[in-house]
Amino acid sequence: MILEAVRQELVSARRSPVRLTALVVFFAASALAMLTGVRFVDDWAASLEEARQQQSDSAQLVRGWFADGVAGPEDRPWVNVAEPLWQDWYAGTRLVREPASLAGIATGSLDDSPRVARVNRLANPFLEEGSKIENPELGRTEAVDLIFVLAVFVPLLVGVLGMGCGAYERESGLVRLIAVQRGRTSQWFLARAAAIAMLASGAVLGVTSIAVARAGAFDRDGLGMIAIALLYTTLWAGLLTATAVAARSRREAALAYGGVWVLLVVLAPTLMSEHALSSTVENAGLTNVLDQRAQQYDGYAEDAAVLVERLYSARPALRTFPAASLESLPPEIERHVYDWSRVQSLVAEHETKAVEEHRVMAAAERTMAWSPTVTLTLAVERLAGRDLRSATIFRRVVIDAVAERADWVVEQAWRNRPLSLEDFETLMDQAPTKVPATSASVMPHLTVLLGWTVVAWAVGVVRVRQRDTEL
DSSP: OHHHHHHHHHHHHHHOHHHHHHHHHHHHHHHHHHHHHHHHHHHHHHHHHHHHHHHHHHHHHHHHHHHHTOSSOTTOTTOOTTSHHHHHHHHOOEEEEOOOTTGGGGTTSOOOSOSEEEOSTTOOTTBHHHHHHHOTTTTOOOSOOHHHIIIIIHHHHHHHHTTTTTHHHHHHTHHHHHHHHHSOHHHHHHHHHHHHHHHHHHHHHHHHHHHHHHHTOOSHHHHHHHHHHHHHHHHHHHHHIIIIITOSSHHHHHHHHHHHHIIIIIIHHHHHHHHHHHHSSSOSSOBOHHHHHHHHHHHTTSOHHHHHHHHHHHOGGGGGSGGGGSSSOOHHHHHHHHHHHHHHHHHHHHHHHHHHHHHHHHHHHHHGGGOHHHHHHHHHHHHTTOSHHHHHHHHHHHHHHHHHHHHHHHHHHHHTSOOOHHHHHHHHHHSOOEEOOOOOOOHHHHHHHHHHHHHHHHHHHHHHHHHHTTO
8 A cells, every 4th residue: 555655646746836846945945055065075174284384384393494504583583482481372273073984064163263273372262253364154054954944845846745634535525435345445645755755755755865976074063964854754654644635625634734844843943042042151162262361361460489389289290390580580491381381271161161062962862852953053063063062072182282381381391491493393293183073873863853752653543543533
């Protein structure tokens, strides 16, 4: 019976201009989203290459000055690359965040973690404007990405393909003829609902397979995305069965299915987003620039002697270095104590933010069960490496690199000796240069979608069979 229903739905789709239009719009929107994703990933790769080139150019300047036996550029006589301050600056380390293979499917995600972060004693990954100099994409999203197409267009596609199924026959009286020909009308309508699910799933499978193949994501992430998209499609076919297929008339079917679409795709995600914003003071990464700069300047108001003791408590080995034996630290060494103290504040701030972000992520996973659309979005963003977790990981690596650089500058300053090209090369080799994308499990999201699917189909089967008793 299912095969017969599939053949009928294929014939209906070919003969119905509305259904054909729905399929064309779905494929066109998917193609647009994938083209946008390709451009997005290409821009990402270009920004990483530009950052690496800037780092290489900066290092070549220092190598050239050492080769010429000069301290720095002629037009900046205050620069001396034999000092740790300037070796740190001209090392020009750019820490890049490599995109996940599926990053192009989530171009609409408001990801506030930069692609490139500079690593030196003055770096601050929390400063939005500073990050935007090398990351102009921050705060900018694409209008349509594949997540949007799947989340919004798939339910509409299922609804158009299944319009009139069951409701038309009951409204027109054909249901009695079907009962005479097939015995139980519920079996035929459920077979048609399953056929609609297969037809919509075929369209979704084609789109997601092309996206995965284009990204080269032939791994767990790619398979996970396809599985989530197919499960989401099957879920909406179940909701169609529970509402439209079980309806007494086409008007009731349209109102019921349309109401579910508005509730789960529009209202629930909006309310959950507002709740998430109200439950946390700041978003996933970047704080107010003026507050950060005020905090930085406040650090210089502290007494240097107090900061030096704090430094010795954290790094007691510095007491054995030459600078520690001086009666008083010269200004060119003392200044590094303030920079080191500021970096320690950044580390502490990150720890606070990490706790807050973990709470937000946990709250999102607890509440995602209220909307399958939110579940789909969170799952695919995680697979694409464009979620809050990925942003937190990148900032953690940046903060650690900046802290290590501040420690290096202090150590070299306390040695109180001129640095060489070998020291510079060692500094360059020790600095991390990239943060690869990491894979994450979406099993909780699959479990939520599976639960929704089972419940939707169970309610649909019960409601359609109840209509048999009304004949």
